Amino acid sequence: MPLHAELHRHLGGAVAPRIFWRFLHRQNHPLATQFPVYEEFEAFLTQPRASLVEFLELHTMVEQVQTLDNLQYFISKLVRGAYVFEGILYLELRYTPYYRTDTAETQSRRIEQMAQIITTIASAASMPDYPVVLKQILCMHSCLPLEVNKAIVELATMQREHVCGVDLAGPDFLYRNRLSELVGLFEVARENGLKTTCHLFETSNGFYPEFLPYLNRIGHGIQVALERPDLLVEIAKRQQCLEVCPTSYLKTGTLPDLTSLRQVFHNCERAGVDIAICTDNPGLHNVRLPFEFENLLSLDIIDFEQLKRCQVAAYRHAFAWPHNEPPDSIVRDIINKQAGTMTGPDEKPKSSCHLQ
Numbered sequence: 001m002p003l004h005a006e007l008h009r010h011l012g013g014a015v016a017p018r019i020f021w022r023f024l025h026r027q028n029h030p031l032a033t034q035f036p037v038y039e040e041f042e043a044f045l046t047q048p049r050a051s052l053v054e055f056l057e058l059h060t061m062v063e064q065v066q067t068l069d070n071l072q073y074f075i076s077k078l079v080r081g082a083y084v085f086e087g088i089l090y091l092e093l094r095y096t097p098y099y100r101t102d103t104a105e106t107q108s109r110r111i112e113q114m115a116q117i118i119t120t121i122a123s124a125a126s127m128p129d130y131p132v133v134l135k136q137i138l139c140m141h142s143c144l145p146l147e148v149n150k151a152i153v154e155l156a157t158m159q160r161e162h163v164c165g166v167d168l169a170g171p172d173f174l175y176r177n178r179l180s181e182l183v184g185l186f187e188v189a190r191e192n193g194l195k196t197t198c199h200l201f202e203t204s205n206g207f208y209p210e211f212l213p214y215l216n217r218i219g220h221g222i223q224v225a226l227e228r229p230d231l232l233v234e235i236a237k238r239q240q241c242l243e244v245c246p247t248s249y250l251k252t253g254t255l256p257d258l259t260s261l262r263q264v265f266h267n268c269e270r271a272g273v274d275i276a277i278c279t280d281n282p283g284l285h286n287v288r289l290p291f292e293f294e295n296l297l298s299l300d301i302i303d304f305e306q307l308k309r310c311q312v313a314a315y316r317h318a319f320a321w322p323h324n325e326p327p328d329s330i331v332r333d334i335i336n337k338q339a340g341t342m343t344g345p346d347e348k349p350k351s352s353c354h355l356q
Protein backbone atom coordinates (compact mmCIF):
# COMPACT_ATOMS: atom_id res chain seq x y z
CA MET A 1 0.00 0.00 0.00
CA PRO A 2 1.71 3.23 -1.07
CA LEU A 3 1.79 5.69 1.78
CA HIS A 4 4.97 7.72 1.58
CA ALA A 5 5.50 11.30 0.46
CA GLU A 6 8.78 12.14 -1.28
CA LEU A 7 9.60 15.85 -1.40
CA HIS A 8 13.15 15.96 -2.80
CA ARG A 9 13.88 13.86 -5.88
CA HIS A 10 15.65 14.90 -9.07
CA LEU A 11 14.46 13.61 -12.42
CA GLY A 12 18.10 13.24 -13.49
CA GLY A 13 18.91 11.05 -10.51
CA ALA A 14 15.69 9.10 -10.25
CA VAL A 15 16.04 6.49 -12.97
CA ALA A 16 17.20 3.06 -11.82
CA PRO A 17 20.64 2.20 -13.25
CA ARG A 18 19.38 -0.95 -14.98
CA ILE A 19 16.56 0.89 -16.75
CA PHE A 20 18.99 3.57 -17.84
CA TRP A 21 21.55 1.03 -19.09
CA ARG A 22 18.94 -0.97 -21.05
CA PHE A 23 17.67 2.21 -22.64
CA LEU A 24 21.18 3.20 -23.81
CA HIS A 25 21.73 -0.21 -25.38
CA ARG A 26 18.33 -0.42 -27.07
CA GLN A 27 18.87 3.03 -28.57
CA ASN A 28 22.49 2.30 -29.57
CA HIS A 29 23.42 5.45 -27.69
CA PRO A 30 27.14 6.37 -27.81
CA LEU A 31 27.31 5.93 -24.02
CA ALA A 32 26.37 2.25 -24.45
CA THR A 33 29.73 1.47 -26.06
CA GLN A 34 31.53 2.79 -22.96
CA PHE A 35 29.60 0.38 -20.74
CA PRO A 36 29.01 -2.97 -22.45
CA VAL A 37 28.61 -4.73 -19.06
CA TYR A 38 25.76 -3.67 -16.75
CA GLU A 39 27.64 -4.22 -13.48
CA GLU A 40 30.38 -1.82 -14.60
CA PHE A 41 27.77 0.80 -15.45
CA GLU A 42 26.09 0.44 -12.05
CA ALA A 43 29.43 0.66 -10.27
CA PHE A 44 30.33 3.82 -12.24
CA LEU A 45 27.00 5.53 -11.50
CA THR A 46 26.74 4.71 -7.83
CA GLN A 47 30.35 5.16 -6.64
CA PRO A 48 30.86 8.05 -4.19
CA ARG A 49 32.24 11.30 -5.64
CA ALA A 50 34.75 13.62 -3.98
CA SER A 51 32.51 16.70 -4.10
CA LEU A 52 29.08 18.01 -5.00
CA VAL A 53 30.49 19.57 -8.17
CA GLU A 54 31.89 16.22 -9.30
CA PHE A 55 28.60 14.50 -8.45
CA LEU A 56 26.62 17.03 -10.49
CA GLU A 57 28.57 16.00 -13.62
CA LEU A 58 26.56 12.77 -13.47
CA HIS A 59 23.37 14.79 -13.86
CA THR A 60 24.79 16.37 -17.01
CA MET A 61 25.33 12.88 -18.42
CA VAL A 62 21.74 11.83 -17.68
CA GLU A 63 20.22 15.10 -18.91
CA GLN A 64 21.64 14.63 -22.42
CA VAL A 65 19.61 11.40 -22.64
CA GLN A 66 16.40 12.67 -20.99
CA THR A 67 15.30 14.75 -23.97
CA LEU A 68 11.73 15.53 -24.96
CA ASP A 69 11.43 12.39 -27.13
CA ASN A 70 12.55 10.09 -24.31
CA LEU A 71 10.83 11.64 -21.32
CA GLN A 72 7.70 9.53 -21.60
CA TYR A 73 9.82 6.37 -21.26
CA PHE A 74 11.78 7.57 -18.24
CA ILE A 75 8.81 9.08 -16.39
CA SER A 76 6.59 6.02 -16.81
CA LYS A 77 9.31 3.73 -15.42
CA LEU A 78 10.04 6.15 -12.60
CA VAL A 79 6.37 6.41 -11.51
CA ARG A 80 5.84 2.67 -11.69
CA GLY A 81 8.96 1.98 -9.60
CA ALA A 82 8.08 4.63 -7.02
CA TYR A 83 4.60 3.15 -6.56
CA VAL A 84 5.49 -0.55 -6.57
CA PHE A 85 8.90 -0.66 -4.90
CA GLU A 86 8.87 2.39 -2.66
CA GLY A 87 5.26 2.74 -1.57
CA ILE A 88 5.24 6.37 -2.69
CA LEU A 89 1.84 7.97 -3.08
CA TYR A 90 2.86 11.63 -3.33
CA LEU A 91 5.95 12.69 -5.28
CA GLU A 92 7.43 16.10 -5.96
CA LEU A 93 9.81 15.62 -8.86
CA ARG A 94 12.30 18.39 -9.54
CA TYR A 95 14.40 19.23 -12.59
CA THR A 96 15.69 22.14 -14.64
CA PRO A 97 13.39 22.26 -17.69
CA TYR A 98 15.94 24.18 -19.78
CA TYR A 99 18.36 21.22 -19.60
CA ARG A 100 15.75 18.95 -21.24
CA THR A 101 15.32 21.19 -24.28
CA ASP A 102 17.08 20.83 -27.64
CA THR A 103 20.70 21.99 -27.25
CA ALA A 104 20.92 22.70 -30.98
CA GLU A 105 18.33 25.48 -30.65
CA THR A 106 18.80 29.11 -29.64
CA GLN A 107 18.29 30.22 -26.05
CA SER A 108 14.94 31.86 -26.80
CA ARG A 109 13.68 28.79 -28.66
CA ARG A 110 14.81 26.58 -25.78
CA ILE A 111 12.94 28.81 -23.33
CA GLU A 112 9.82 28.33 -25.46
CA GLN A 113 10.29 24.54 -25.43
CA MET A 114 10.25 24.38 -21.63
CA ALA A 115 6.44 24.47 -21.46
CA GLN A 116 6.30 21.32 -23.57
CA ILE A 117 8.63 19.52 -21.17
CA ILE A 118 6.21 20.19 -18.31
CA THR A 119 3.12 18.92 -20.12
CA THR A 120 4.99 15.86 -21.45
CA ILE A 121 6.06 14.90 -17.92
CA ALA A 122 2.56 15.48 -16.56
CA SER A 123 0.92 13.34 -19.20
CA ALA A 124 3.53 10.54 -18.88
CA ALA A 125 3.05 10.50 -15.09
CA SER A 126 -0.67 9.94 -15.36
CA MET A 127 -0.88 6.13 -15.10
CA PRO A 128 -4.16 4.65 -13.79
CA ASP A 129 -2.44 1.43 -12.61
CA TYR A 130 0.14 3.41 -10.61
CA PRO A 131 -1.80 6.40 -9.27
CA VAL A 132 1.03 8.45 -7.80
CA VAL A 133 0.17 12.10 -7.15
CA LEU A 134 3.13 13.63 -9.03
CA LYS A 135 3.79 17.36 -8.97
CA GLN A 136 6.74 19.13 -10.51
CA ILE A 137 9.24 21.52 -8.94
CA LEU A 138 11.11 23.60 -11.50
CA CYS A 139 14.76 24.20 -10.62
CA MET A 140 16.54 27.39 -11.44
CA HIS A 141 20.24 26.63 -11.86
CA SER A 142 23.34 28.46 -10.68
CA CYS A 143 25.00 27.88 -14.09
CA LEU A 144 22.14 29.44 -16.09
CA PRO A 145 21.85 33.13 -17.01
CA LEU A 146 19.30 35.39 -15.32
CA GLU A 147 17.05 35.44 -18.38
CA VAL A 148 16.57 31.65 -18.30
CA ASN A 149 16.07 31.48 -14.53
CA LYS A 150 13.51 34.30 -14.78
CA ALA A 151 11.67 32.36 -17.49
CA ILE A 152 11.61 29.28 -15.23
CA VAL A 153 9.88 31.27 -12.46
CA GLU A 154 7.39 32.72 -14.97
CA LEU A 155 6.64 29.28 -16.35
CA ALA A 156 6.08 27.84 -12.87
CA THR A 157 3.65 30.69 -12.20
CA MET A 158 1.68 29.89 -15.36
CA GLN A 159 1.66 26.09 -15.04
CA ARG A 160 0.07 25.74 -11.60
CA GLU A 161 -1.82 22.60 -12.55
CA HIS A 162 1.41 20.61 -12.87
CA VAL A 163 4.02 22.70 -11.06
CA CYS A 164 3.91 23.06 -7.28
CA GLY A 165 7.02 25.15 -6.63
CA VAL A 166 10.49 26.38 -7.59
CA ASP A 167 13.97 25.49 -6.40
CA LEU A 168 17.57 26.57 -7.03
CA ALA A 169 20.11 23.86 -7.87
CA GLY A 170 23.64 23.63 -9.29
CA PRO A 171 27.04 24.18 -7.67
CA ASP A 172 26.39 26.21 -4.51
CA PHE A 173 29.72 28.10 -4.60
CA LEU A 174 28.34 29.85 -7.70
CA TYR A 175 25.54 31.48 -5.66
CA ARG A 176 28.06 33.82 -4.01
CA ASN A 177 28.66 36.26 -6.88
CA ARG A 178 25.00 36.39 -7.91
CA LEU A 179 23.41 36.49 -4.51
CA SER A 180 21.11 39.52 -4.90
CA GLU A 181 19.98 38.33 -8.35
CA LEU A 182 19.12 34.82 -7.14
CA VAL A 183 17.49 35.98 -3.90
CA GLY A 184 15.49 38.45 -6.03
CA LEU A 185 14.13 35.57 -8.13
CA PHE A 186 12.83 33.88 -4.98
CA GLU A 187 11.25 37.18 -3.94
CA VAL A 188 9.41 37.29 -7.28
CA ALA A 189 8.38 33.64 -6.95
CA ARG A 190 6.85 34.33 -3.53
CA GLU A 191 5.11 37.47 -4.82
CA ASN A 192 3.61 35.29 -7.57
CA GLY A 193 2.25 32.94 -4.90
CA LEU A 194 4.67 30.09 -5.63
CA LYS A 195 5.99 27.70 -3.00
CA THR A 196 9.77 27.70 -2.73
CA THR A 197 12.65 25.50 -1.70
CA CYS A 198 16.38 25.95 -2.31
CA HIS A 199 19.50 23.79 -2.19
CA LEU A 200 21.08 25.45 0.81
CA PHE A 201 23.36 24.64 3.74
CA GLU A 202 24.13 21.33 2.07
CA THR A 203 27.91 21.67 1.83
CA SER A 204 30.41 23.99 3.48
CA ASN A 205 29.99 26.27 0.42
CA GLY A 206 26.25 26.61 0.88
CA PHE A 207 25.95 29.05 3.80
CA TYR A 208 23.61 31.74 2.47
CA PRO A 209 21.11 32.82 5.15
CA GLU A 210 20.00 35.62 2.77
CA PHE A 211 17.66 33.14 1.04
CA LEU A 212 15.92 31.97 4.20
CA PRO A 213 13.16 34.62 4.47
CA TYR A 214 11.87 33.61 1.01
CA LEU A 215 11.65 29.84 1.46
CA ASN A 216 8.94 27.41 2.49
CA ARG A 217 11.39 24.53 2.77
CA ILE A 218 15.18 24.13 2.76
CA GLY A 219 16.76 21.64 0.37
CA HIS A 220 19.11 19.72 2.73
CA GLY A 221 19.94 22.38 5.35
CA ILE A 222 21.99 19.92 7.40
CA GLN A 223 24.80 22.44 7.89
CA VAL A 224 22.39 24.78 9.67
CA ALA A 225 21.83 22.21 12.38
CA LEU A 226 25.54 21.30 12.53
CA GLU A 227 27.27 24.66 12.15
CA ARG A 228 24.66 27.42 12.61
CA PRO A 229 22.13 26.10 15.15
CA ASP A 230 21.47 29.75 16.09
CA LEU A 231 19.50 30.04 12.83
CA LEU A 232 17.13 27.24 13.83
CA VAL A 233 15.06 29.59 16.00
CA GLU A 234 14.05 31.74 13.02
CA ILE A 235 13.60 28.64 10.83
CA ALA A 236 11.20 27.21 13.41
CA LYS A 237 9.28 30.50 13.59
CA ARG A 238 8.85 30.48 9.82
CA GLN A 239 7.73 26.82 10.04
CA GLN A 240 10.29 25.82 7.42
CA CYS A 241 11.05 22.16 6.91
CA LEU A 242 14.44 20.61 6.14
CA GLU A 243 14.60 18.11 3.27
CA VAL A 244 17.27 15.71 4.55
CA CYS A 245 18.61 13.20 2.01
CA PRO A 246 21.00 10.91 3.98
CA THR A 247 22.71 8.87 1.24
CA SER A 248 23.41 12.02 -0.76
CA TYR A 249 25.91 13.28 1.81
CA LEU A 250 28.00 10.14 1.37
CA LYS A 251 27.85 10.23 -2.43
CA THR A 252 28.82 13.91 -2.68
CA GLY A 253 31.58 13.65 -0.07
CA THR A 254 29.74 16.09 2.21
CA LEU A 255 29.86 13.77 5.25
CA PRO A 256 32.33 10.93 5.93
CA ASP A 257 29.53 8.86 7.49
CA LEU A 258 25.95 9.37 8.64
CA THR A 259 26.54 9.52 12.40
CA SER A 260 26.54 13.34 12.46
CA LEU A 261 22.95 13.26 11.22
CA ARG A 262 22.00 12.18 14.74
CA GLN A 263 22.91 15.72 15.84
CA VAL A 264 20.93 17.19 12.93
CA PHE A 265 17.76 15.35 13.98
CA HIS A 266 18.36 16.13 17.65
CA ASN A 267 19.00 19.86 17.18
CA CYS A 268 16.07 20.29 14.83
CA GLU A 269 13.69 18.46 17.12
CA ARG A 270 14.80 20.53 20.09
CA ALA A 271 14.28 23.75 18.11
CA GLY A 272 10.91 22.63 16.72
CA VAL A 273 12.09 22.37 13.11
CA ASP A 274 10.47 19.62 11.02
CA ILE A 275 12.49 17.23 8.84
CA ALA A 276 11.27 15.29 5.82
CA ILE A 277 13.50 12.34 4.90
CA CYS A 278 14.07 12.24 1.13
CA THR A 279 16.24 10.45 -1.44
CA ASP A 280 17.58 13.23 -3.74
CA ASN A 281 18.81 10.76 -6.40
CA PRO A 282 17.62 7.21 -5.69
CA GLY A 283 18.79 5.95 -9.10
CA LEU A 284 22.30 7.37 -8.96
CA HIS A 285 22.60 6.32 -5.31
CA ASN A 286 20.82 2.98 -5.76
CA VAL A 287 18.97 3.61 -2.49
CA ARG A 288 15.17 3.87 -2.51
CA LEU A 289 13.11 5.78 0.06
CA PRO A 290 12.19 2.86 2.39
CA PHE A 291 15.90 2.02 2.64
CA GLU A 292 16.73 5.60 3.61
CA PHE A 293 14.29 5.11 6.49
CA GLU A 294 15.73 1.71 7.36
CA ASN A 295 19.35 2.91 7.24
CA LEU A 296 18.63 5.70 9.73
CA LEU A 297 16.92 3.22 12.07
CA SER A 298 19.65 0.60 11.73
CA LEU A 299 22.37 3.13 12.48
CA ASP A 300 20.39 4.28 15.51
CA ILE A 301 20.27 7.84 14.18
CA ILE A 302 16.52 8.04 14.70
CA ASP A 303 13.95 5.78 16.36
CA PHE A 304 10.55 4.69 15.04
CA GLU A 305 8.75 7.57 16.76
CA GLN A 306 11.03 10.10 15.08
CA LEU A 307 10.59 8.35 11.76
CA LYS A 308 6.82 8.59 12.10
CA ARG A 309 7.07 12.31 12.88
CA CYS A 310 9.24 12.85 9.78
CA GLN A 311 6.80 10.90 7.59
CA VAL A 312 3.86 12.96 8.86
CA ALA A 313 5.91 16.16 8.42
CA ALA A 314 6.51 15.26 4.77
CA TYR A 315 2.77 15.43 4.11
CA ARG A 316 2.32 18.56 6.22
CA HIS A 317 5.03 20.40 4.25
CA ALA A 318 4.11 18.96 0.85
CA PHE A 319 3.40 21.79 -1.58
CA ALA A 320 0.37 20.16 -3.19
CA TRP A 321 -0.98 17.30 -1.07
CA PRO A 322 -4.71 17.96 -1.44
CA HIS A 323 -5.86 16.59 1.92
CA ASN A 324 -5.60 17.72 5.52
CA GLU A 325 -4.15 14.45 6.76
CA PRO A 326 -1.63 11.85 5.54
CA PRO A 327 -3.11 8.84 3.74
CA ASP A 328 -2.78 6.44 6.70
CA SER A 329 -5.81 8.23 8.22
CA ILE A 330 -7.80 6.92 5.22
CA VAL A 331 -6.49 3.40 5.87
CA ARG A 332 -7.64 3.67 9.50
CA ASP A 333 -11.08 4.78 8.30
CA ILE A 334 -11.34 1.79 5.95
CA ILE A 335 -10.36 -0.65 8.70
CA ASN A 336 -12.77 0.90 11.19
CA LYS A 337 -15.58 0.85 8.62
CA GLN A 338 -14.84 -2.79 7.83
CA ALA A 339 -14.91 -3.68 11.55
CA GLY A 340 -18.34 -2.00 11.79
CA THR A 341 -19.63 -3.92 8.75
CA MET A 342 -18.46 -7.26 10.16
CA THR A 343 -20.79 -6.90 13.13
CA GLY A 344 -23.72 -7.23 10.64
CA PRO A 345 -26.48 -4.72 9.87
CA ASP A 346 -28.83 -5.82 12.71
CA GLU A 347 -26.15 -6.43 15.27
CA LYS A 348 -24.91 -3.68 17.49
CA PRO A 349 -21.15 -3.31 17.90
CA LYS A 350 -19.91 -5.11 21.02
CA SER A 351 -18.78 -1.89 22.63
CA SER A 352 -22.39 -0.62 22.53
CA CYS A 353 -23.53 -3.64 24.57
CA HIS A 354 -21.27 -2.61 27.40
CA LEU A 355 -22.78 0.85 27.33
CA GLN A 356 -26.37 -0.39 27.72
Ligand SMILES: [Zn+2]
Nearest residue numbers: 010199219280
Ligand atom coordinates in the same frame (compact mmCIF):
# COMPACT_ATOMS: atom_id res chain seq x y z
ZN1 LIG B 1 18.89 17.86 -4.59
